[in-house]
Amino acid sequence: MDDNKLIGLFLKRDERAIAETLEKYGAYCRYIAANILPSPEDAEECTADALTALWNSIPPEKPLSLKAYLGRITRNLALNRLNALNCEKRGGGTVCEIREELAECVSADTVEQELDEKELRASINRFVGSLNKKQQRAFLKRYWYLCPSSQIAEECGMTVSAVNVMLHRLRARLKEHLESEGFEL
Numbered sequence: 001m002d003d004n005k006l007i008g009l010f011l012k013r014d015e016r017a018i019a020e021t022l023e024k025y026g027a028y029c030r031y032i033a034a035n036i037l038p039s040p041e042d043a044e045e046c047t048a049d050a051l052t053a054l055w056n057s058i059p060p061e062k063p064l065s066l067k068a069y070l071g072r073i074t075r076n077l078a079l080n081r082l083n084a085l086n087c088e089k090r091g092g093g094t095v096c097e098i099r100e101e102l103a104e105c106v107s108a109d110t111v112e113q114e115l116d117e118k119e120l121r122a123s124i125n126r127f128v129g130s131l132n133k134k135q136q137r138a139f140l141k142r143y144w145y146l147c148p149s150s151q152i153a154e155e156c157g158m159t160v161s162a163v164n165v166m167l168h169r170l171r172a173r174l175k176e177h178l179e180s181e182g183f184e185l
Contacts, residue, residue, distance in 0.1 A: 003066040010058035018051050025067060029074040035146045036078035038085065046081055050074040075144070120183065127177045131170070138163060139170050 001020050009017035029050050033043035050073045063069035128136055138156055141147040153163045 006066055007058060007062060010055065011062070018055060021054065021066075021070070022047075022051060025070055028067065029070060032071055032074045032145060033078040035148075036075070036082055038082075042081060042085075043078070046074060046078045049077050053077065120178075123178060123181045123183065124174070127174055130177075135166065135170060138166055142167055 001024065006017060006021055006024070009020065026047060029047040030043050033046040033050075034040065037043050037046060050070060053073050054070055057073075061069070128139060131139060134156055138152050141152045141155070142149070149160050149163045149167070152158075153160045156163065158166075
C-alpha cells in the first residue's frame with residue numbers, strides 16, 4: 001500500500017493503518033531502534049510505541065513523507081528510552097560515543113543558547129547534500145541511524161579504519177562548513 005493510502009487510513013481513524021504500516025515499515029523501525037537500544041526486546045517495544053505515536057499524531061499532522069516521519073518518531077523514542085535506561089550503565093556506549101564525536105563540530109550548549117535549530121538543520125542538510133553518495137551513506141548511517149563503524153564498513157565495502165578516517169574528515173569538513181555559514185562553535 002502506498003504512503004498516501006496509509007495516511008488516508010490514519011486520517012479516517014481506520015485501525016488497518018497500524019497493521020499496514022507495521023507490515024511496510026516495521027523492519028525499518030526495528031532497524032533504527034536496534035542501532036540505539038541494547039536489546040531486541042527494547043527495539044520491538046520501541047517500534048510498537050512509534051506506531052502508537054504515529055496513530056496519535058495523524059491527524060492533525062499529515063506528513064509529506066510517512067517513512068521519514070515514522071523514522072524520526074522511532075529514533076526519538078529510542079533515544080528517550082536509552083536515556084531512561086541510563087546511557088552509561090546499561091550499554092548505551094555507542095550513542096555516547098557518537099555524541100562525543102559530533103561535539104567537536106556542534107556543541108549542544110551553543111546550539112541551545114545561540115543558534116536557531118532550524119537554521120542549523122538546514123546548514124547540515126546542505127553539507128550532507130554536498131557529499132558524494134558513499135560519504136552521505138556513511139555519514140547518515142553513523143549520525144542518523146547510529147550504526148557502528150564495522151556495520152558501515154561492511155555495507156560500504158570498506159575497512160573499519162577507512163570508515164573511521166572518512167568520518168573524521170567529514171566531521172572536520174562539517175565544522176568548517178558550519179563556521180563558514182556563521183555558526184560559532
